[in-house]
Amino acid sequence: GEDVEQSLFLSVREGDSSVINCxxxxxxxxxxYWYKQEPGAGLQLLTYIFSNMDMxxxxxxxxxxxxxxxxxxxxIADTQTGDSAIYFCAExxxxxxxxxGRGTSLIVHP
Amino acid sequence: xxxxxxxxxxxxxxxxxxxxxxxxxxxxxRSVSWYQQTxxxxxxxxxxxxxxxxxxxxxxxxxxxxxxxxxxxxEMNVSTLELGDSALYLCASSRDSGGGEKLFFGSGTQLSVx
Numbered sequence: 001g002e003d004v005e006q007s008l009f010l011s012v013r014e015g016d017s018s019v020i021n022c023x024x025x026x027x028x029x030x031x032x033y034w035y036k037q038e039p040g041a042g043l044q045l046l047t048y049i050f051s052n053m054d055m056x057x058x059x060x061x062x063x064x065x066x067x068x069x070x071x072x073x074x075x076i077a078d079t080q081t082g083d084s085a086i087y088f089c090a091e092x093x094x095x096x097x098x099x100x101g102r103g104t105s106l107i108v109h110p
Numbered sequence: 111x112x113x114x115x116x117x118x119x120x121x122x123x124x125x126x127x128x129x130x131x132x133x134x135x136x137x138x139x140r141s142v143s144w145y146q147q148t149x150x151x152x153x154x155x156x157x158x159x160x161x162x163x164x165x166x167x168x169x170x171x172x173x174x175x176x177x178x179x180x181x182x183x184x185e186m187n188v189s190t191l192e193l194g195d196s197a198l199y200l201c202a203s204s205r206d207s208g209g210g211e212k213l214f215f216g217s218g219t220q221l222s223v224x
Contacts, residue, residue: 033212042114042200042215043153088153097143097166098213102152 004101006089011107018076020104022089025070029091032065033098034074037086046074046087076106084108112136114216116201122222128189131219135182135203141165142184143213144176147198156199159184160206188221196223 006022024032030051035043049056049063049072056063062075076083086105092098115134123129135142143166144156155168159178176186182203188195198218204211 035213035215040217042116042217043202043213044215045212048212092211097155097158097168099155100145100153 004089004091004099006087006101006104008102009105009107011109012079014079014081014108014110016079018074018079018083018106018108020074020076020087020089020106022072022074022101023070024072024089024091024099026091026099027067027070031092031098032063032072033088033090033092034061034063034072035088035090035100037088037103039085043088079106079108081108081110114201114203114214116199116216116219118219119217120220120222122224123191124224125191125193127191128187129191129221130185130187131199131201131221133184133186133201133203133216135184135201136214139203139205139214140182141204141206141211142178142182143202143204144184144186145200145202146170147200147218148196153200156186191223193223196221 003025012018033048034046036046037043047058060077064073086103088103089101090098117132141160143158146154158166162178173189178184200218202213202215
């Protein structure tokens, strides 16, 4: 069945770039998403990319998609302490429900 | 525009009891999905409702049920609570069926079963 995998933790220094990686298995996915969850809150959609795109940039966020390898990444430039959160990768499209990874906890230290 | 509202925010129950959680979607959104989030299992899909009908269902036992009303508000019910049901329950709404659509999440209901 469908599966989305991502590493559990990432620690970076404030001001550095963060790169969160994700792999998925469903080649029919048409949308790939990145959600952010802050403590005590629900998930917030950060950005998404269509499967026919290779890259999408939105201010400090850059999403790269390698469809051949089924690999998705989220780069956060100039990472700030406010970026500390759990980041979820998800795949979806068509008529089925998005499948979420387990989330990557991003820790930003001074 | 108001976001997705979930009530209550926190719940403490004991084993064997039942619980009902409520979700009010964003105005105009017809699809409501429910997820269970635990540290060990991550985010797991429970079910999705669209126009008062359950369209998709995850792999949860029959103790977990839900419904959607004509105003798109949704409730989920868990009967005969078990310790393992302790989790954050998240509701998400979207404009259409949930497939390929952006999901908007509420802040969740934190359920503790003692």
